[in-house]
Amino acid sequence: MSSIGKIGVLLPEIVDPLDYELLRGIHTEARACGYDVIVYCSVYNxxxxxxxxxxxxxxxxxxxxxxxxxxxxxLFAADRFHNQELNAKIQNILVQRRIPCLVLGEERPPLQTIYPQQQDAMYRMTKHLIAVHGCKKIYCITGFPHNRPSEERTAGYRQAMQESGLPVTEQDIFYGHFWREIPQQIGRQIAEGKIPMPDGIVCASDSMAAALCESLIENGITVPEQVAVTGFDGSADAWMQRPKLTTVIGRDLQLGADAVRTLCGMMTGQTLPKPNCEQEIRFGESCGCTPEQTGTNTIDAYVLEHYFRHHIRHTVWHKQFYASDLINKMRNQNSLHGWVDAVDQVGHVLPDWEWIEICLCEDWCFDLEHPEHFRTEGYPQRMLHALSKRHGSVIKEQYLFRTADILPALQIPHEPKLLLLTSLHNRGQIFGFLATAYDAPEKICADDFYLSWCAAAVNGLDNLQHIMHRAYIKTQMELLTVRDPETGLYNRRGFAEHLPDILTEMRTNAQTPAVLLVTWQKGGGLLPFQPLLALSNAMRQAAAENAMTVRIDESVLAILYAENDVDAEALCDKIERAMKSLLGKLYGTIRLVTNNFCISDRSLRESEQAVIQAATALNEQAETAGLDLHAAIRRLRQEIMEKPQEDWNITDAAARLCISKSHLHRLYKQLTGINLMDDVIEARIAKAKQLLEFSDLRIQEIAQQCGYHNESHFMRQFKNKVGMTARQFRQSKQ
Known part of the structure; x- marks a missing residue:
């Protein structure tokens, strides 16, 4: 079924099992009705x-x-938000938008509210104690006075007692505030005889029931032999408690499903049938039931298995988080494209997603002229789509789209999706949002590691905007002066201003203007010092009085001179001698890279452009000149380990390092002990083993993600290397 619309869900956090239960009810019904579910979550309540x-x-x-x-x-889960100011702010937004809205569990007029059904479940729980366990004197520990959930659950208790002909007085009902302290006191007072001994107690929450059980047992009263105890909600307290609690499960699941059906009716004007999603009693030991009586295991094996599998899987993902070096990878980038590449490389650290989408505000960078001015709230009308990552495919083209569209991917036909949207921000500045898609709510893991991943991403953006600001300041300074402040040489502006006069003078004197560009090798490793100042001084000393010395860019310097007075070789010798005099023994640690060309037959504009283009080319040459092949091969191998799915081959690798295939083959094996292509295979198999163990991807998808375009070829190679099939390997790890 293709999606026909979008339902927003507002949650402060997704932590408690009941949060996941609510989302499961919403997602199941929304998908059945053909709607995407867009979860807006602040992660921290x-x-x-x-x-x-x-x-x-x-x-x-x-x-x-x-x-x-x-x-x-x-769907606005207002009852889950602790921050009432935020609740009011969200309410105002929804009222102004005038779109169908349903508030969950809390009155927010004029918005419509839906409450979970709770009376019937408490009625059936009380009836169970009476009919199955013969309880006659039953207390009820409910929540707060004048609180709707408390009153509904208490009403269910009263109804069951009255139908059974059992008396209920106000002394039989206690207000426990949905917490542990008062139930603990009640347990002590029962043991001390201050409260008459009942034979059953129904509690309006699992936390109260757990606290009551602990207090009764500590004070010498056995549960359930002397007092049967039940809970409500189906929280973790129920199955972690000893004895395990009999409780009501499915309240939030039912609420989520009912809410979607009600909202769909509000959106379409049609009355939809209620979903087949009822609350039920999960029998534990605290009421006195046994597996033989109930026909069910007292231990909820599914819940336990799901919890521990989830915990173990995320422990593994967290190890990958620490090993990924994502903070440095995302921070050490000097362009938006570089940052997007880094985000792509560490996207695997977030577990169990189907999509990852990064959307930045159109004005994500602060005002370069006034960096104290930046976006502190809200979002613009247009967003910059920075990254779209799927398993097996990545789109890194940056383009603007209408914020109203939520995501560009949602504008093309697709099956109903579940998406989590969270903020990307840092120190009060709003950068954009992260969208992750999942095939089930249980896969969502918006925990501290998720927040750390987001923090690393925005720290990278913050660092990038400061790099952009420094470059902007430098450019502005160059526009205001003709001299480079660091070297004292002419800058580009000075070059442009003085070039016409110098060329005119040279041509008047029948001199041939030429340019010598000089920089230093940068591909051979880190230098023990920064040679810029020494080189600028040496070139100043070597240049004739009528020559112009210029800093063209960060590391390329130029001398505009007359070839009639000195040739390029002699000028280079002068620079070499001056450098040696200035640096002494340190001079032996650098090698200069030069380029000389004549500009006598070019126009003024052509001459200026030729110098700038030649400087760029010389800088690129210097980046690779003297490159240490051993270091280059080590970097190549690291890249193979990180991206084994790429189309690696010996021909391209050799061309990349500017050496022959035989030379690369010999050096690679000498350094690593393995042939390059064998190393690629080992890296692909290692990644495949990881995906087989820790993901739910199909084997065909894993083969594609590991660089195999033919599944059969992958299967043969995997069995040859591992000694078993991929399917057998996955089964062995389960």
Missing amino acids: SQVEFQQDTYTNGLENIFTLLTVHRLDGV
Whole structure:
């Protein structure tokens, strides 16, 4: 089914199992109805009284996308937000947008509200204690007075007691505030005889039931032999408690499903049937049930298995996080393209995604003239699409798109998707947002490592904008002066201003103007010092009085001189001698790279352009001149290990290093102990083993991600190297 629309879901965080349960109910019903689910999440559920600063404001800025994004409807989980100021801000946005909106579990007029159904489940739980375990005196520990969830659960308890002909007084109902302290006191008071001993207690939350059980047992009362105890919600407390709690599960699952059906009715004007998603009792040991009585295991094996598999998998991913060096990779970039490449290289650190999309604000960089001016809230009408990453394909072309469209990928036909959107921000500056797509809510992992990945990405952007600012300042300074402040030579502006006079003078005197460009080799490793100042002084000493010495770019210097007075070779000798005099023994650590050409037959504009173009070419030559082949081969091997899926071959690799194939073959094996192509195969098999063990990708997809265009070829090579098939290897690791 192709998607027919988009439903936004607003959550402060996705941490508790009940958060995942809610999302599962929403996603299942939305997909059945043909809608994408766009989850807007601040990752951290802030509380104003504890922390509210530029960091939390940056996280919560993700909700301002609602002012721009084009959605068909919104589910606002207001009851999960601790920050009531944020709740009010979101409410105002939704009211102003006038799109169908349903608030979950909390009144936010004029918006419509839906509440989870809770009375029937508590009724059935109380009935279970009466009918199955023969309880006659049953207490109820509920939440807060005048609180809707508390009142509904208490009403279910009262209904069951009254239908069974059992008396209920106000002394049988306790308000435990959905927390542990009061149930612990109740347990002690029962043991001390201050509260009459019941034979059953129904609690309105698992945390209260767990605290009550612990208190009763500590004070010598056995559970369930003397007092049967039940919980509500199906949280982790229920199956981690000893004895395991009998509890109600599926409340949030049902709420999510009911909310989607109700919202779809609001969007379409049609009445949709209620989803087949009911709450049920999960029997544990705390009520006195046994597996033989209930027909179910007292241990929820599925939950346990899912929890531990999830934990182990993410432990492995976290190791990859630390080993990826992602902070340095994303920070040490001097262009947006370089930053996007770095993000692409470390995208695998985020687990279990189907898509990764990076969208930057059109004005993501601060004002270069006034760096204190930058975006602090909201999003622009247009976003810069920086990266679209899928398993097996990456799109790195940057282009602008309308923010209202959410993502360009959602504008083409597609099956309903589940997307998580979180903010990219740093020190109060809003850079954009990260969108990750998943095939199931259980795959979402918006934890501290997720935040660290986002922080590393925006730190890279922050560093990049400062690099851009320094370059801007330098350019502005050059526009204001004709001299380079670092070397004292003419800069490009000085060159452009004085070139006409010098060329006119030379041609008047029948002299032939020529240019000598000089830089130093940079491909042979780090130099023990920066040769720029020494070279500028040497060239100043070597130049004749009527010559002009210029700094063309960062490391290329030039002398504009008359060939009639001195030839290029003699001028180079003068520079060499001056350098040796200035540097002494250090001179032996550098090698100069030069280029000399005549500009007598060129126009003024052609002469200026020729010098700049030649300087760029000379700089590129210097980058590779003297390149240490051993270091180059080590870098080549590192790249093979990081990207084994690339189309590696000996011909291209040799051409890249400017050596013959036989020379590369000999050197590579000498340094690594293995042939280059054998090394490529080993790297591909290693990546395949990793994906087989820690991903749910199909074998065909894994083959493609590891550089194999033919699945059969991959299968043969894998079995030859590992000694078993890929499918057998995956089974052995499960």
